[in-house]
């Protein structure tokens with residue numbers, strides 16, 4: 533084998549060793565040292581649709597400033613799990629959630645917790661974009677109006693939200709056009725802008741994320757109420773694989 537090829541092989545081996553080291557699970561106490569605060573804590577969560585057990589015994593923590601990805605085959609329960617995090621499963625007839633889910637140490641399913649308020653604080657970008665059949669402008673302005681926000685300028689809020697979702701340049705000249713006339717990827721970013729308009733400029737992304745065109749689905753949780761979230765960028769932490 534030529535000498536150059538030997539170097540390539542050694543490089544490949546070193547690279548593979550580095551990947552193998554990186555993939556080793558980090559010890560819990562090491563993780564605890566790097567995660568400043570737990571946002572979600574799930575303990576033995578089961579979800580049923582009628583008698584069908586869709587999710588079995590999920591226990592995990594989601595840390596602040598981390599991006600957590602749920603990866604697994606179609607139908608393994610990724611969407612079901614994410615819907616548990618903002619009580620969207622409550623809206624599905626026959627769906628039942630068992631186990632404990634805490635958000636900032638508060639029981640999300642506890643007595644007296646208003647699911648509408650939960651969904652307002654913990655937004656979600658769906659796998660399939662679902663803009664309202666209204667103008668691009670109205671898609672953004674609708675949420676702030678409904679929850680009684682009084683921005684000094686709605687035009688500015690609309691622009692900043694669309695900029696935050698990196699779609700402003702593509703839509704700034706057609707704000708009065710129907711949002712359904714946008715491409716799939718643009719609709720997806722419009723939906724992210726819609727979440728930014730009510731959640732604030734620095735939402736955190738959680739959950740399966742396949743890019744705008746492939747259909748992203750993610751939980752967006754409210755961060756502007758927690759100024760400490762602004763420090764540093766999010767870290768990526770693949771949480772592991774969900775199996776059927």
Ligand SMILES: Nc1ncnc2c1ncn2[C@@H]1O[C@H](COP(=O)(O)OP(=O)(O)OP(=O)(O)O)[C@@H](O)[C@H]1O
Nearest residue numbers: 581584586604605606607608609610611612613624
């Ligand atoms: N509303 C529902 N009623 C009954 N069963 C459901 C319902 N929603 C999902 N399921 C079932 O629960 C299981 C998990 O579905 P879920 O949508 O969470 O999968 P997923 O991992 O998000 O899949 P995909 O990658 O295809 O989006 C599947 O077997 C699905 O058929």
Ligand SMILES: [Mg+2]
Nearest residue numbers: 610611612659
């Ligand atoms: Mg899904």
